[in-house]
Amino acid sequence: MSYRAWFQCINPACGKTFPLNSVVYQCTGCHSLLEVQHDLNALKARTPAQWKELFERRYKSNEWPYGSGVWGKKEWVLPEIAAENVVSLYEGGTNLFWAERFGKVIGVSDLWIKLCGNTHSGSFKDLGMTVLVSQVKQMISEGAPIKAVACASTGDTSAALATYCAAAGIPSIVLLPRGKISLAQLIQPVSNAALVLYLDTDFDGCMKLVQEITRDETLYLANSMNSLRVEGQKTVGIEIVQQFDWEVPDVMIIPGGNLGNVSALGKGLSMMKDLGVISKLPRIVVAQAERANPLYRSYLRNFETFEPIQAQKTLASAIQIGNPVSVEKAIRTLKQFNGIVEQATEEELADAAALGDRTGMFNCPHTGVALAVLMKLLKSGKVDRSEKVVVISTAHGLKFVEMKVKYHQKELDFPCRYANEPIELPARLDAVKEALKQALADQKRFEL
Ligand SMILES: *Cc1c(COP(=O)(O)O)cnc(C)c1O
Numbered sequence: 001m002s003y004r005a006w007f008q009c010i011n012p013a014c015g016k017t018f019p020l021n022s023v024v025y026q027c028t029g030c031h032s033l034l035e036v037q038h039d040l041n042a043l044k045a046r047t048p049a050q051w052k053e054l055f056e057r058r059y060k061s062n063e064w065p066y067g068s069g070v071w072g073k074k075e076w077v078l079p080e081i082a083a084e085n086v087v088s089l090y091e092g093g094t095n096l097f098w099a100e101r102f103g104k105v106i107g108v109s110d111l112w113i114k115l116c117g118n119t120h121s122g123s124f125k126d127l128g129m130t131v132l133v134s135q136v137k138q139m140i141s142e143g144a145p146i147k148a149v150a151c152a153s154t155g156d157t158s159a160a161l162a163t164y165c166a167a168a169g170i171p172s173i174v175l176l177p178r179g180k181i182s183l184a185q186l187i188q189p190v191s192n193a194a195l196v197l198y199l200d201t202d203f204d205g206c207m208k209l210v211q212e213i214t215r216d217e218t219l220y221l222a223n224s225m226n227s228l229r230v231e232g233q234k235t236v237g238i239e240i241v242q243q244f245d246w247e248v249p250d251v252m253i254i255p256g257g258n259l260g261n262v263s264a265l266g267k268g269l270s271m272m273k274d275l276g277v278i279s280k281l282p283r284i285v286v287a288q289a290e291r292a293n294p295l296y297r298s299y300l301r302n303f304e305t306f307e308p309i310q311a312q313k314t315l316a317s318a319i320q321i322g323n324p325v326s327v328e329k330a331i332r333t334l335k336q337f338n339g340i341v342e343q344a345t346e347e348e349l350a351d352a353a354a355l356g357d358r359t360g361m362f363n364c365p366h367t368g369v370a371l372a373v374l375m376k377l378l379k380s381g382k383v384d385r386s387e388k389v390v391v392i393s394t395a396h397g398l399k400f401v402e403m404k405v406k407y408h409q410k411e412l413d414f415p416c417r418y419a420n421e422p423i424e425l426p427a428r429l430d431a432v433k434e435a436l437k438q439a440l441a442d443q444k445r446f447e448l
């Protein structure tokens with residue numbers, strides 16, 4: 001059976017199509033975003049049971065490249081790529097764990113965390129980047145004059161781009177907002193030999209510049225307005241359902257900035273439904289930082305209008321975006337998935353991340369936004385306490401230790417109620433014994 005995919009304009013009145021090996025990021029006719037479309041009739045030649053069986057057989061196997069969470073679903077992602085052009089670092093297949101203790105504290109018993117940060121470069125961005133860089137490798141092998149791949153980033157896209165390009169031997173260029181990313185995020189592309197341009201602006205400023213420089217077709221654009229990224233990222237929803245033995249949870253909560261990831265989540269789930277692999281859809285919740293909340297504001301107006309804003313500095317730096325590229329796709333997704341948008345303040349997100357950490361997690365601030373939003377939705381009753389809820393944790397906490405250090409040193413603009421400072425002592429038994437005595441007498445110390 002031959003499976004096919006192509007780019008298609010998302011504007012239903014237009015619908016222009018382009019082959020996947022053309023250098024195009026927006027519709028040349030109406031300037032809307034593009035999305036990858038698949039030949040669903042060809043895919044329907046396999047029954048839902050056969051797809052499930054195939055995906056299960058490949059899942060985390062060592063059969064290259066199908067053990068990857070993305071390439072295990074190759075026919076649904078990028079069916080025509082030649083095996084020798086796949087650039088995979090065994091992404092996906094991340095743990096989905098029952099957050100029993102945290103759930104008990106906040107009053108929901110069927111709570112699960114999908115830890116997308118437990119992957120090669122430490123964030124879910126690997127899922128999309130493996131697809132984009134593989135397609136670039138294929139285009140280069142066909143003779144396309146691509147000299148380098150470029151992106152603007154809040155820190156995780158650039159880390160993923162740099163590592164996949166380095167693995168493939170393709171030059172990468174990253175534009176980063178100076179002082180607005182973590183040290184770990186800065187050193188990742190530096191280590192992976194990217195050309196790192198560190199600019200005095202914010203993400204939206206970097207995004208404008210990268211769109212300018214990639215007008216030159218020899219520099220290929222790797223931001224999520226390039227819908228190849230979305231094709232890889234859409235596997236996260238499919239993988240979650242697969243991990244639940246094909247049972248669909250009631251609610252999925254995902255932090256949103258540029259809004260490519262929520263669009264991807266919806267796309268994967270809707271493809272499963274179209275192909276009969278699932279029969280219902282979950283509710284999708286986008287969690288935004290109050291300081292970078294253009295989608296939340298639009299949600300309050302029933303999505304009748306959308307206004308970009310100037311994003312303000314937030315601890316959730318990877319979602320400090322005021323003019324999200326994928327907003328149209330995200331709104332379409334939220335309408336289809338009975339969606340909710342909720343926001344969290346700096347204090348709410350930091351406390352939620354820290355509270356989660358006290359139950360054994362190690363949250364990045366964006367996951368903190370999602371956890372805080374869940375707590376608010378449980379309080380308001382918009383999410384019922386009996387529902388099966390998945391929080392999509394987008395990055396590894398170790399990429400964001402500066403924020404955690406500040407929190408535990410109480411250097412933030414709020415009380416930091418779960419701060420836990422190390423006790424500095426002389427290395428003497430009496431001093432250690434005294435400290436233990438005091439700490440163990442404090443009943444509350446190890447509680448939540
Ligand atoms: C990129 C990113 C997000 C936001 O994803 P979008 O597709 O931009 O909405 C959230 N969390 C982390 C850690 C990220 O790196």
Ligand SMILES: [Zn+2]
Pocket residue numbers: 009010011014015016027028029030031032
């Ligand atoms: Zn169009």
